[in-house]
Amino acid sequence: MTHDTSNKKILLSGIKSTGRPHIGNYFGAMKQYVDLQGNEYDSRICIVDFHSLTSIHDGEILSQYTLDLAIDFLAIGLDPKLVTIFKQSDVPELMELTWIFNCITTMPYLMRAHAFKDAEAKNKEINVGVFDYPMLMAADILIHNAEIVPVGKDQKQHVEFARDTAEKFNRIFCKTEGLSDEEAEKLNLFKLPEAYIVSDVETVPGIDGQKMSKSYNNHIPLFSEDADITRLVMSIVTDSGASLDANDPMAGIPANVFNIHKLFIGNSDLIAAGKTYLESEETLREFYKSTGGKYKPLKDALAADLIAFITPLRVRRAEIAKDTDAVRTMLAQNGAIIREKVHHLVADVRRKVGFVV
Numbered sequence: 001m002t003h004d005t006s007n008k009k010i011l012l013s014g015i016k017s018t019g020r021p022h023i024g025n026y027f028g029a030m031k032q033y034v035d036l037q038g039n040e041y042d043s044r045i046c047i048v049d050f051h052s053l054t055s056i057h058d059g060e061i062l063s064q065y066t067l068d069l070a071i072d073f074l075a076i077g078l079d080p081k082l083v084t085i086f087k088q089s090d091v092p093e094l095m096e097l098t099w100i101f102n103c104i105t106t107m108p109y110l111m112r113a114h115a116f117k118d119a120e121a122k123n124k125e126i127n128v129g130v131f132d133y134p135m136l137m138a139a140d141i142l143i144h145n146a147e148i149v150p151v152g153k154d155q156k157q158h159v160e161f162a163r164d165t166a167e168k169f170n171r172i173f174c175k176t177e178g179l180s181d182e183e184a185e186k187l188n189l190f191k192l193p194e195a196y197i198v199s200d201v202e203t204v205p206g207i208d209g210q211k212m213s214k215s216y217n218n219h220i221p222l223f224s225e226d227a228d229i230t231r232l233v234m235s236i237v238t239d240s241g242a243s244l245d246a247n248d249p250m251a252g253i254p255a256n257v258f259n260i261h262k263l264f265i266g267n268s269d270l271i272a273a274g275k276t277y278l279e280s281e282e283t284l285r286e287f288y289k290s291t292g293g294k295y296k297p298l299k300d301a302l303a304a305d306l307i308a309f310i311t312p313l314r315v316r317r318a319e320i321a322k323d324t325d326a327v328r329t330m331l332a333q334n335g336a337i338i339r340e341k342v343h344h345l346v347a348d349v350r351r352k353v354g355f356v357v
């Protein structure tokens with residue numbers, strides 16, 4: 001990695017390697033990594049395999065998913081000259097920071113986490129890793145002193161937990177009480193991170209209209225084959241919006257199809273290929289209304305647009321996947337780079353908590 005990252009704000013985000021990413025991951029988060037890469041941020045994108053271990057208990061599978069995700073990141077257009085793609089398990093200092101955060105966090109606080117509450121409501125057997133997940137994620141973000149964290153809405157609470165944890169650590173160990181903001185700023189070890197959430201895509205719906213998620217099995221994988229795309233689109237649950245008032249702009253529009261189609265509004269490649277209905281939400285709605293409530297032509301159009309969007313990604317991915325050794329080398333080198341970058345902060349944390357005698 002040769003790009004100059006000095007004095008730039010740090011952008012950090014991560015994705016679990018628990019299977020193939022879907023278009024909810026892409027539009028909700030991964031696309032933002034690509035859109036924000038460039039000169040403004042020191043961008044660090046992490047495959048959070050420590051987190052993946054909360055649900056994947058097969059070493060070969062986890063390792064394959066992690067490699068696959070690194071290839072996916074390159075295939076969607078992340079430029080390794082502009083973004084440091086690395087894996088979490090190459091930064092063992094995260095375990096140390098997680099432990100330190102555990103020791104200043106209460107159980108009732110972690111019990112408020114949505115992910116934990118959902119698992120509990122479903123009567124799932126919850127491992128300690130799932131319970132402690134937010135503290136590892138706080139460590140992920142804070143170890144970099146990241147200021148911007150692009151995520152979908154479902155991760156908002158986790159970023160807030162990271163902020164709370166930063167504040168708590170600063171208050172307890174940096175002894176800034178009673179000082180002015182300016183004085184405190186100099187002493188505080190951790191910056192307060194902000195979630196970066198794009199409202200139009202904060203919760204991408206799946207084929208049943210609920211949030212798209214692997215665990216709901218309502219997802220469209222990002223690198224799907226054409227036949228799978230068509231099959232999944234044809235199985236979108238349709239509701240004509242007949243219950244809506246005639247003046248409602250969504251009246252007569254099958255919302256589940258439309259809401260996935262909306263993801264492609266403004267896609268210049270598709271518009272250039274003649275899909276002018278994708279110019280705006282208005283034009284897309286007119287296109288939907290023009291079919292007089294028939295689902296089939298709309299689903300055909302959505303499937304064709306998804307295929308046109310996904311095909312080049314799949315082609316690029318196949319090309320990158322020919323040289324997995326190069327991807328492994330990139331991960332190993334970047335892991336070492338990140339360790340080096342976080343070293344100073346970890347040393348300061350160790351001093352503050354009293355591990356240096």
Ligand code: TYM
Pocket residue numbers: 012013014015016017024025026027028029030048051136137140141149150151152153154155158201202203204205211212213
């Ligand atoms: P994960 O792996 O579940 O999801 C990766 C990213 O995809 C977003 N996402 C969605 N966005 C919109 N609509 C959807 N249907 C949808 N489904 C998923 C997620 O919000 C996320 O941004 N805990 C995180 C991983 C993580 C992390 C981090 C993120 C670990 N450490 C540090 C940021 C910073 C997770 O499980 O994401």
